Amino acid sequence: MLQQSELIFDFASDHVNMSQLGPYSDYPAVIVEQLPHPHLLSYGGLACEQSQHHQQLFKVEQYESGEEETMETLVAADLLLNMDCPDTLSLEHYSQTFLPSLGDVITTPVTQVTVSAEGIVGAIDQQQWHSLHTKKPVSQLQSKKRARKSRHRRAESPTPDIVVKKDKYNKGGNTLYLWQFLMELLQDRQVCPRYIKWTNPQTGIFKLVNSKAVARLWGKHKNKPDMNYETMGRALRYYYQRGILNKVEGQRLVYQFTSLPNHMIYITDGDGIKEEEEDDEDIDEGVSDDSDDSTVPSSDQSVEDEEDSPPPQKKTSSYVRPPAPQRTRLASPVLSTARRCHAFCHQQHDPGTAFAYRVSRDAADPAEPAEGPVPAPCWSRLRLQNRSAAGQFVRAAGCG
């Protein structure tokens, strides 16, 4: 039986190739952040005032950058398409390897937590869904299936209006459904609006700006190299019957979500990179390239920048964001923070308490514990990026 700490650090070694970190090899040793999951949907676009506040409180991460960020973002969009790791856009690895090990640590239902190349993009809790069209009960639309002998049914795709039957570890599977995938893309500034964009966020209408690219991303995620828009489109059309999507009449490549989560990050044209109209060249190029998982840090970086500093002016955001979550973060030397983190792990027995953690190898000031409690804790991110310091962390935490 693996210990929790083993799992955590196995996870780290699986995903971090230190030789590939390059200039970012001084990333903090351990980043353990915990966010109240109702706010995860807005995680990717934390409010500026929050970020400024954090800057005052905590040491700024080393990989903060200015102009670099723009380039990284542009490159990241391509890299995103070239990634070999199919689960980069989902928490598959988290839920398979990490979450189950926290059996008695996480006590709050984690319905669906997903991660993009730039970190957590969205967590979809069914209670957060609101229906745009309540006329058609999904259950009615779904009843076309064959009726066999009664049996406990497995968890179905958590469609917006359906009560999730998953347990706290996403028992319904680690799969990221296509509609979830699309929503993630729509919340990912590396992809939206370049490849997919909202045309009317209020009504859930979006357009596949580059259908080939989106299909390819989906194929990448599903490990289906032959995926194309025609195939993905068939899956999308099945969503009509199930009441998840509608087709917007008369507009090509335009679809509509019948329901949307309340806390959705809406990236509009002004936010991202210039959209491309069915320009697939970069994708083909990239796929033939020797792509590897080391591409991920660039996108991570952009997220970190967003969190720790106000977004660059030229990316003037037009997010329609819910109020910024009460998120507190603390940075401190590894050893002291490790002890706190250890305590934190125990505190997770109390679902009403949450902290946001950041353990930085070179952090100077031991910060005060985060103010809590924040309701409904949910692990949102755990990254280990320096083996030696991580080892320190383990020893200090007493779990190694």
Added chain:
DNA sequence: GATGGCCTAATTAGGACTTCCGGTGT
């Protein structure tokens, strides 16, 4: 030997696509 509890592997049912296709519309 019979019974019951526990564990594990194999089987089965069913959801979510995926693939293929023929057809229509723009």
Added chain:
DNA sequence: CACACCGGAAGTCCTAATTAGGCCAT
């Protein structure tokens, strides 16, 4: 002509639930 779009049909993949069988204790 290319592409988007439609929906039927059959297939694949994956997962949860169920079942069967082995082992052990009583």
